[in-house]
Amino acid sequence: MVALYLGLVIGTIALAGIRETYLERFWWLAPLAALAYVGVLSLTVASFARRRKRTGAHQDAVAAMTQALRAARQLPGDARLAALRELLPRLHDVRIAGDSFSAAERAELLESLAAIDAHAYVEAELARTRRKGRQADALLLLGWLTDERSLPALASALRDLGDRDPDLAYVAAQSLAEYDSELACRYLMEALQIGYISRPLVATLIETSRFAPEVVARARRDPDPDVRSWVAYLLGRSRSAHAGTWLESLAADPEPEVRASAAEALAEFPETAILESLLSDPHWLVRANAAKAIGDADFTTLAPHLTPLLRDRVWWVRQSATLALKRLGASSVPAVLPMLEDDDQFARNKAAEVLIDLGYVSQQIAALGSNRDDGVDASRRLGAVARAGARSTIAGSAGGTGTLTRQRLDVLLAEWETPR
Amino acid sequence: MIQVIYAVLLTYFLVLNLGTIALVLSALRENRLRQRQARYTNLERLIRSNATIAVSVIVPAYNEETVIRDTVLSVLGSRHLQFEVIVVNDGSTDRTLEVLSESFGLELRDAFYPEPIATARVRNVYRSRIHPTLTVVDKGNGGKADACNAGVNIAYYPYIVHTDADCIFEPETLIRSVRAVNFDPRRIVGVGGQLRPSNGLEVRDGRILSSRLPSSLVARFQVVEYMSAFTTHRLAWSRLNAVPVVSGGFGLWRKDVVVDLGGYATDVTHEDIELTIHAHRQFRRGRIPYSITLMPDATIWTQVPASWNDIGTQRKRWQRIVLEVLWKFKTMIFNPRYGLVGMLTMPYLLLYEGLGPLVEAFAYGFVAVVAVLGVLNVQYLILFLAFSFGLNAAIRLAAVLMDVLFFETYDRRSVVHLCLLTLLEPVVYRPLLLGPRLYAFYEFLTGHKVHEKLTRQPSTTAPRQPSG
Numbered sequence: 001m002v003a004l005y006l007g008l009v010i011g012t013i014a015l016a017g018i019r020e021t022y023l024e025r026f027w028w029l030a031p032l033a034a035l036a037y038v039g040v041l042s043l044t045v046a047s048f049a050r051r052r053k054r055t056g057a058h059q060d061a062v063a064a065m066t067q068a069l070r071a072a073r074q075l076p077g078d079a080r081l082a083a084l085r086e087l088l089p090r091l092h093d094v095r096i097a098g099d100s101f102s103a104a105e106r107a108e109l110l111e112s113l114a115a116i117d118a119h120a121y122v123e124a125e126l127a128r129t130r131r132k133g134r135q136a137d138a139l140l141l142l143g144w145l146t147d148e149r150s151l152p153a154l155a156s157a158l159r160d161l162g163d164r165d166p167d168l169a170y171v172a173a174q175s176l177a178e179y180d181s182e183l184a185c186r187y188l189m190e191a192l193q194i195g196y197i198s199r200p201l202v203a204t205l206i207e208t209s210r211f212a213p214e215v216v217a218r219a220r221r222d223p224d225p226d227v228r229s230w231v232a233y234l235l236g237r238s239r240s241a242h243a244g245t246w247l248e249s250l251a252a253d254p255e256p257e258v259r260a261s262a263a264e265a266l267a268e269f270p271e272t273a274i275l276e277s278l279l280s281d282p283h284w285l286v287r288a289n290a291a292k293a294i295g296d297a298d299f300t301t302l303a304p305h306l307t308p309l310l311r312d313r314v315w316w317v318r319q320s321a322t323l324a325l326k327r328l329g330a331s332s333v334p335a336v337l338p339m340l341e342d343d344d345q346f347a348r349n350k351a352a353e354v355l356i357d358l359g360y361v362s363q364q365i366a367a368l369g370s371n372r373d374d375g376v377d378a379s380r381r382l383g384a385v386a387r388a389g390a391r392s393t394i395a396g397s398a399g400g401t402g403t404l405t406r407q408r409l410d411v412l413l414a415e416w417e418t419p420r
Numbered sequence: 421m422i423q424v425i426y427a428v429l430l431t432y433f434l435v436l437n438l439g440t441i442a443l444v445l446s447a448l449r450e451n452r453l454r455q456r457q458a459r460y461t462n463l464e465r466l467i468r469s470n471a472t473i474a475v476s477v478i479v480p481a482y483n484e485e486t487v488i489r490d491t492v493l494s495v496l497g498s499r500h501l502q503f504e505v506i507v508v509n510d511g512s513t514d515r516t517l518e519v520l521s522e523s524f525g526l527e528l529r530d531a532f533y534p535e536p537i538a539t540a541r542v543r544n545v546y547r548s549r550i551h552p553t554l555t556v557v558d559k560g561n562g563g564k565a566d567a568c569n570a571g572v573n574i575a576y577y578p579y580i581v582h583t584d585a586d587c588i589f590e591p592e593t594l595i596r597s598v599r600a601v602n603f604d605p606r607r608i609v610g611v612g613g614q615l616r617p618s619n620g621l622e623v624r625d626g627r628i629l630s631s632r633l634p635s636s637l638v639a640r641f642q643v644v645e646y647m648s649a650f651t652t653h654r655l656a657w658s659r660l661n662a663v664p665v666v667s668g669g670f671g672l673w674r675k676d677v678v679v680d681l682g683g684y685a686t687d688v689t690h691e692d693i694e695l696t697i698h699a700h701r702q703f704r705r706g707r708i709p710y711s712i713t714l715m716p717d718a719t720i721w722t723q724v725p726a727s728w729n730d731i732g733t734q735r736k737r738w739q740r741i742v743l744e745v746l747w748k749f750k751t752m753i754f755n756p757r758y759g760l761v762g763m764l765t766m767p768y769l770l771l772y773e774g775l776g777p778l779v780e781a782f783a784y785g786f787v788a789v790v791a792v793l794g795v796l797n798v799q800y801l802i803l804f805l806a807f808s809f810g811l812n813a814a815i816r817l818a819a820v821l822m823d824v825l826f827f828e829t830y831d832r833r834s835v836v837h838l839c840l841l842t843l844l845e846p847v848v849y850r851p852l853l854l855g856p857r858l859y860a861f862y863e864f865l866t867g868h869k870v871h872e873k874l875t876r877q878p879s880t881t882a883p884r885q886p887s888g
Contacts, residue, residue, distance in 0.1 A: 030810065032808070036811065037813050039814075041817060044821040044824055070638075199605075204472065204602075205465065353532055
């Protein structure tokens with residue numbers, strides 16, 4: 001860097017020293033700039049023309065390929081395979097054309113391609129080429145062919161490329177995810193454990209595999225807590241019958257990030273006792289995720305255990321508990337009502353927020369117009385919500401109510417405004 | 421003496437243009453890499469997965485009644501599993517809040533949340549009946565940065581996206597930017613997108629129906645300018661992890677980073693460049709591994725000034741913010757402690773963006789003086805102008821080339837038009853912006869910090885097809 005700056009200073013001095021010979025020396029700069037412009041312009045025109053040509057040619061090629069494949073289908077066994085063998089150098093077009101086939105036709109096509117060892121052709125291309133685009137295309141083709149004989153090649157691509165080119169490794173991982181195979185799932189899990197590529201990316205690939213629960217569970221004692229927390233996530237996504245038991249052990253993990261992940265994953269299982277215990281975990285993220293899981297799973301019986309979290313010292317936990325109580329619906333109202341009188345102002349605020357979202361305030365406003373005791377009760381209940389900080393919402397909710405209700409509400413609003 | 425000035429000017433010019441050429445070449449490589457990443461990523465898996473990060477999109481709005489509906493609809497139409505939209509009405513004096521209320525069925529809600537960043541008073545919070553993920557915060561006017569901070573305070577998710585109220589998202593804009601974080605969640609703290617002028621877009625209910633070049637010449641010049649800024653300059657800087665600015669039009673940030681930095685700065689005219697440089701400083705000072713990157717395929721369409729008057733106002737403001745940031749972070753300039761940001765980005769900002777108008781004005785004045793003195797070397801002048809304009813045009817054209825190669829945004833006619841504009845840009849567009857940029861120095865010295873509002877055009881809406 002210093003050399004660069006030094007060069008600039010020396011360059012300036014040198015240019016200043018050139019004097020009379022200045023123009024003679026630098027006359028070529030102007031034509032050079034013009035040449036540069038013309039060069040870039042030619043490239044632009046050529047690129048545009050190539051783009052149009054390529055788009056047109058590609059469409060033609062795919063149309064021709066579709067025709068060729070359909071024609072090949074009509075041929076008897078060996079002749080069909082021979083025709084397909086001819087098409088191997090254009091396997092990309094075969095793939096695109098094949099994607100427009102029905103599921104049965106596509107399965108038949110893939111079977112025929114397996115019979116002529118199309119995977120070996122692609123693997124040879126993958127080994128031969130050094131161009132990344134071609135390597136990626138070959139990897140994608142292996143994912144499309146889903147010939148189990150290609151699994152070792154994909155796994156080694158994932159391992160070998162992980163350090164050098166994570167993008168290509170990710171293509172290999174995506175292709176592995178196309179296989180309905182336990183071995184493919186194991187390779188992906190290995191990638192997650194070793195960290196060849198970003199773990200969230202691998203997780204998106206593993207979570208759709210039907211072999212995930214068993215394969216993932218084997219890694220639940222991995223020494224890396226980050227891996228264990230991804231294991232918990234994946235077990236949750238798998239919704240497997242055994243996963244609940246495995247998650248139970250992860251919920252007792254010494255690392256809070258693992259427990260937090262397990263808590264969130266438990267939303268998929270009826271393990272209410274574990275979730276209940278996680279609500280009092282010393283780490284805030286675990287408490288927040290446990291609350292979230294209770295809301296997601298609609299465990300209405302746990303609503304009374306959620307309300308104390310409205311006064312949690314961490315906002316994130318309070319917010320997660322608030323959202324969870326809202327998701328539990330009307331059944332959480334009885335548990336929330338006592339919180340309106342809580343000593344903690346934030347807890348009162350959050351309780352009011354939950355009740356507003358659950359329609360409690362609207363119900364009380366509607367009852368306000370009643371001449372019976374209901375009206376008196378409603379005004380008392382609304383008062384509690386208003387004192388909990390929701391006066392504006394009550395005022396804003398009065399639109400569309402009857403005259404009597406409106407009048408009574410106005411009186412109450414004025415009363416609530418007066419400091420006690 | 422004249423020879424020395426000639427030499428200084430030529431050196432300045434050569435250094436900056438050689439630097440820019442290096443950026444263009446680097447961007448070419450980076451564009452190829454990003455295109456390959458995009459081509460081979462199965463977005464559908466990311467869209468459907470809970471492992472994909474959740475984001476809160478913050479839309480600050482001040483007097484945006486003409487555009488806000490389409491903007492919010494476009495963000496709500498994002499293909500992403502977990503996200504919320506927070507519109508912050510920054511004390512608008514027009515019908516912005518009413519438009520939002522009518523379009524999205526807003527209901528008043530008392531909301532209780534911590535305010536780690538101080539902002540102007542929040543008057544009300546509304547939730548949408550129609551879109552449960554939409555929240556509208558109504559607050560007193562405090563400027564865009566203050567509105568963004570109010571959005572950060574109420575945001576629930578660990579990543580935030582800030583955008584402008586006139587920006588139209590494509591359905592995949594969010595997921596494409598989020599993809600960067602999923603690729604490297606431990607290091608990525610900020611992600612920018614690619615802004616393109618939306619003037620001329622056909623939009624209906626937040627959906628883009630077609631993209632054409634804007635009708636106004638000023639806006640068309642900006643199409644080339646934005647291409648150059650995003651597909652070449654910033655992408656190349658991103659390769660060096662030394663991006664000078666994650667644009668205010670679209671920026672994805674880790675929420676805790678924004679909060680730790682004290683939020684968006686309200687003491688400068690524009691908050692985006694300040695936040696970016698501030699983040700660089702924080703992480704490099706602490707020697708914490710981080711990355712601020714740009715995802716060129718995360719496209720956001722934004723309204724650009726369509727009149728000379730508006731663009732003058734905008735550029736005056738942009739120039740002012742560069743000067744403000746250079747002044748605020750002056751200790752970073754040529755400071756090796758900040759790595760490439762201190763030794764390249766900041767000097768580049770100083771020499772190219774900061775002092776550029778002064779040098780340009782000096783060059784014009786110098787030519788006039790030597791002409792009056794009768795010692796003007798006409799040959800030198802012609803040589804210099806030809807070289808300068810030719811190289812500038814070639815650099816701009818390279819941006820058009822990259823758009824053709826990697827993004828295929830415009831049709832043949834539009835590309836021809838853009839090529840012609842690259843020739844006109846150095847002789848028509850740039851000299852005309854010199855005046856406002858020079859005036860910015862006066863405003864900077866007098867402490868002027870007003871964020872002048874530009875004229876907004878309603879999003880072009882295609883006529884509905886007659887039914888039956």
